[in-house]
Amino acid sequence: MTTCHGPSRRFLLQSALVASALPFLPRISLASASAPTELVAKPGKASLWEEGGPLADIWGYDGGVPGPVLRMRQGETLRVNFRNELDQPSTIHWHGIRIDNAYDGVAGLTQEPVEPGQTFEYLVKAPDAGTFWYHPHNRSWEQMARGLYGVLIVEESEPVAVDRDLVMVFDDWRLDEARQIDVASLGMLHDWAHAGRLGNVLTVNGQPYLKQTVTPGERLRLRVLNTANARVLQLRFAGLAPVVLALDGQPVEPYPLADEILEIAPAQRCDLMIDMPGEAGVFKVEEVSRDPFAACELRAEGEPIARTAPLPETLRLPGNPLASALDLEGALSVDLLMEGGAMGRMGAAMLHGERKGMRELMEAGKVWSFNGIAGSHHDPALFSTALGRTVRMPIVNDTRWPHAIHLHGHHFKVLSRNGAPVAREEWRDTVLTAPGERVEIAFVADNPGKWMLHCHMLEHQAAGMMSWFEVS
Structure with a gap:
């Protein structure tokens, strides 16, 4: 790991915990979706090393990092006018939102990248309440490393019993x-x-x-x-x-x-x-x-909070309208094998339709694969399925490194790890797989369109650990 010369701490951790109403995280409160929200990707400054220290050059939505906290109500549609003031193309992907495919924000798959000086209007309909976020899906390994991301909170229809x-x-x-x-x-x-x-x-x-x-x-x-x-x-x-x-x-x-x-x-x-x-x-x-x-x-600090009535002992959030009835017997089974990387066993993979050895793959910057393909949006789909069918996906991490596998447009249930059922029911959009681990997931393919599937270790994605699937 690269280090900086600085305080004696070997890994300097700097942070802030901020209520969304405080000025550290700009908040856009959205009572309705009638007026569009403006988001501009542009250069900015941030004090990342220490408070009051040197200002670093960053890229941020509205020039800040993170970008504004966007809040909307469950079931509403948020209109976002995105303007790109960077010197390279960009997009906005609405991570975790089961969105209309046209607005998923994946350059080369669901839209053309937004060129410098250009704009694009996103319509973000949020069927689920919860904590989500937004970030680019063009050169994300660079643009996110420079600070381009923000938080999207979809509020429950009824207030949740918390103080803050x-x-x-x-x-x-x-x-x-x-x-x-x-x-x-x-x-x-x-x-x-x-x-x-x-x-x-x-x-x-x-x-x-x-x-x-x-x-x-x-x-x-x-x-x-x-x-x-x-x-x-x-x-x-x-x-x-x-x-x-x-x-x-x-x-x-x-x-x-x-x-x-x-x-x-x-x-x-x-x-x-x-x-x-x-x-x-x-x-x-x-x-x-x-x-x-x-x-x-x-x-x-201060006097303890005074209540007229006690809060419920355990807080349970209301469920979301997620298709959770999985037809595992009639499911389409799709294997996902991850290979490659340093100290891995991958000797070759398909690249742009041709089989290449590791030396050629490294020269092309492609050192990972899904099912033997160092992938891109131009490769054939990993699978296609009819709308409403259950997809069952065993994921095998045959590498020396962890990988966070993310599916766009859907949430999936984690069924098992290394053949053992998981302890609790989990519906996720990103699952962490350890080296050598086998994780099985399943989901209902209920959102039509072309959807990306990739490792969210962003350098792994860029180096071949990506594919896509189609729901029709």
Whole structure:
């Protein structure tokens, strides 16, 4: 992992925990969809190294990182006028939204890329309430590493019984000695063939470390997102006893986090309920996947919150209108074999319809494959299926690296890991697979169109770990 010369901490973690109503994360509150929302991708500045420190050149929606928190109501349609003021084409993909295919935002598959100076109008209809996000799907390995992403919150039709709704957007950055984004290292084949682009600085909501003041006894809804290019995070909420409410926007039967640690892969989201203790105190959130470091702290101050009536002991989010009746006996079975990467066993793969050896693949920047194909949008579909059919997909990670597999336009049920049924029912849009692991998923193909399927370690996607499927 690349490091910067700086404070003695081997991996400097910087973060901020910010309520969406606070100025650190601009909020666009949407009472209706009649007036379009404007989003502009353009250069900006952010203090990523330390508060008040050097300003880094970033790319952001409306010039900020993250971009504005967009809020809409379940079932509504949000109109977004996107303008591209970058020096390369871009799009917006609405991650996790079971959207109309024409507005999924995948350059080369669902739309042409939006050229510099051009605009595109997205119509985002959100059937599900939950925590989602938006980011580009053109050169995403570069544009997201520069800061181009934001949060989309779809609010339940009825208010949820919490005192405060907080957003925590985790990202890691690779900064050089000048505390700027290390642009020279973008596109390095070493990163693409290994774990992906791992940074040397961690931020939350694009901000340096922040002591967030809360009220003793408050009930928090904490929306945690991992927007990093490739880093799998392990977050410890010591002394806070978090309860999981939703994964990737889909409610689950509430359960406590084991050891108060949340593992969250790139692109995944998790909604947590935290009941703050009734007395004053300081509670640190740490990232513990390597050495433990404080990411932020919740500082409970003042008089405990006064209630006229107690909150329900356990908060359950209302279900979403997801097709959950899986016809596993009559399902279309589609195998997905992941191969390649450093120390892998892949000796050759198909590239643009021709079989190539590893040397030729490396020269082309393609070192990963799905089912023996170093993929692109120009390859044949992984599969086609009729509308409404169940698809059953065993995923095999025959590599030395973890992969976060993401399906567009659908949520899927995780059925098993290494042949054993999963402990709890999980409906996700992104599933983390460990090296050597076999994970089986299934979903109802109920959203017509051409949909991307890829690893959300973005360098792996760019280097061949991508395909698409069609629902007709």
